[in-house]
Amino acid sequence: MSSFYRRKYRSIEITVGPAYWPVLGLTTLLAFLQTVVVPLLAFRGAVPSLVTIAVVLYASRAGARRGALLALPAGLLEDVFAGTGGGWTVSTTIVALLVGLFSRRMFADGAFVPAVLCGAAVLVRDLMFWSIMRIEGFPPGFAVAHLHASLWRALLTALVAFAWLILRGRLVTDKTTIERYGYT
Amino acid sequence: MAALVALLQLDFARAGRTSPLTATVTAVSAYLQLAASAVVNGVRGGFAAVVRTPGLASENGRLRGDNGALRAQNDELRERLARIPAARGLAAAQLAHPDGITATVIGYDPEASMRIVTISRGAKDGVRRDDGVVTGAGVAGRIVEVGPLSSKVLLVTDPTSKLPAIVQHGRWWAIAVGTSTRVKLQYVSQDAKLHVGDRVVTGEGRSFHAGVLIGRIKQIEPVSAGALDQTAIVQPAADLSALSDVVVLPQKI
Numbered sequence: 001m002s003s004f005y006r007r008k009y010r011s012i013e014i015t016v017g018p019a020y021w022p023v024l025g026l027t028t029l030l031a032f033l034q035t036v037v038v039p040l041l042a043f044r045g046a047v048p049s050l051v052t053i054a055v056v057l058y059a060s061r062a063g064a065r066r067g068a069l070l071a072l073p074a075g076l077l078e079d080v081f082a083g084t085g086g087g088w089t090v091s092t093t094i095v096a097l098l099v100g101l102f103s104r105r106m107f108a109d110g111a112f113v114p115a116v117l118c119g120a121a122v123l124v125r126d127l128m129f130w131s132i133m134r135i136e137g138f139p140p141g142f143a144v145a146h147l148h149a150s151l152w153r154a155l156l157t158a159l160v161a162f163a164w165l166i167l168r169g170r171l172v173t174d175k176t177t178i179e180r181y182g183y184t
Numbered sequence: 185m186a187a188l189v190a191l192l193q194l195d196f197a198r199a200g201r202t203s204p205l206t207a208t209v210t211a212v213s214a215y216l217q218l219a220a221s222a223v224v225n226g227v228r229g230g231f232a233a234v235v236r237t238p239g240l241a242s243e244n245g246r247l248r249g250d251n252g253a254l255r256a257q258n259d260e261l262r263e264r265l266a267r268i269p270a271a272r273g274l275a276a277a278q279l280a281h282p283d284g285i286t287a288t289v290i291g292y293d294p295e296a297s298m299r300i301v302t303i304s305r306g307a308k309d310g311v312r313r314d315d316g317v318v319t320g321a322g323v324a325g326r327i328v329e330v331g332p333l334s335s336k337v338l339l340v341t342d343p344t345s346k347l348p349a350i351v352q353h354g355r356w357w358a359i360a361v362g363t364s365t366r367v368k369l370q371y372v373s374q375d376a377k378l379h380v381g382d383r384v385v386t387g388e389g390r391s392f393h394a395g396v397l398i399g400r401i402k403q404i405e406p407v408s409a410g411a412l413d414q415t416a417i418v419q420p421a422a423d424l425s426a427l428s429d430v431v432v433l434p435q436k437i
Contacts, residue, residue: 035302040292045364078295082298083293126297145343146364149297
């Protein structure tokens with residue numbers, strides 16, 4: 001009986017966090033913006049990663065598994081737009097898994113901690129991306145060569161995430177799980 | 185009393201002077217006239233406004249429409265003005281390469297980690313892998329991926345981009361490698377007498393014919409002891425940070 005229970009309800013994470021499909025739609029939109037508009041606003045050769053923000057914020061609230069389910073198509077879209085061979089797909093998915101696991105040990109509420117998490121995720125993601133590109137045959141040393149740009153990207157991403165979370169905090173009041181499912 | 189007043193007035197009139205009574209009454213009445221005329225004019229203006237209100241509303245709407253149209257026209261003209269250099273560059277590129285396929289840049293690398301852009305022409309338009317891509321100013325890059333309707337261009341500044349190059353003055357051969365922001369000219373003979381400002385053009389290769397401008401030497405790196413070659417930094421002639429229109433050069437057969 002207990003094994004049946006565990007198989008059907010592997011985690012309580014499925015009952016919290018935003019709904020998947022609207023977030024996937026929003027992330028797709030952000031990925032389009034990321035390829036068409038955001039590069040035009042580059043600062044010191046770096047652009048904030050809107051896709052990373054979406055994936056990290058979702059994974060920190062919805063858990064590792066659902067975060068990875070969002071990260072997979074998001075990273076795939078970025079690979080399609082960038083013309084790279086799976087580097088973003090794999091690195092984004094791993095970042096979502098890491099953030100999902102890490103978020104069990106912290107409160108994702110507020111703006112500062114999730115924003116810092118977004119910035120850190122950009123660094124980890126870039127490092128993994130260039131490692132994968134190295135495995136795919138790129139010359140070595142690209143991660144180091146792009147470190148400066150990665151640091152700027154992390155900073156810009158953290159700032160955008162912070163601004164978004166502050167704005168969202170003022171405009172949106174999240175329902176509690178009890179309110180959402182009507183257990184009154 | 186009336187007769188007295190009348191006689192006094194007559195007396196002043198005959199003397200050609202203004203009587204004090206006349207002066208007083210005139211002064212007071214002037215203020216009253218001013219006040220009255222202000223009220224009357226105000227009322228008359230208000231009435232006229234009330235009468236003309238429906239007309240004013242429609243006139244206002246028409247003027248707003250005209251204003252909107254003029255603003256839109258102004259925006260369009262500003263955009264055309266802003267596009268003139270790009271259009272001129274594209275026209276120059278088309279003139280230099282009549283067989284070229286014109287394309288518009290429609291996308292960039294989402295994470296700006298690689299110097300790759302997406303253009304609006306693909307296999308359907310005759311674009312093939314390794315085709316060269318130029319702007320009016322010079323080399324932009326080469327095609328690395330072709331889809332049915334779009335293609336990806338690896339810019340000459342990407343660290344994975346390598347092109348055969350020639351320093352025009354002196355005809356020294358080299359390899360032009362991207363450095364993310366500029367191009368590094370590698371393996372230039374140690375005998376080459378490089379100068380800042382020298383033009384660097386493509387050598388005969390798979391993607392380009394010889395002689396297409398890559399850029400100008402911006403900096404010559406000091407030669408280390410025992411080195412067999414020298415390197416120089418080249419500023420690309422094409423503004424790769426603001427690419428909008430490019431010409432794809434079909435590969436030589």
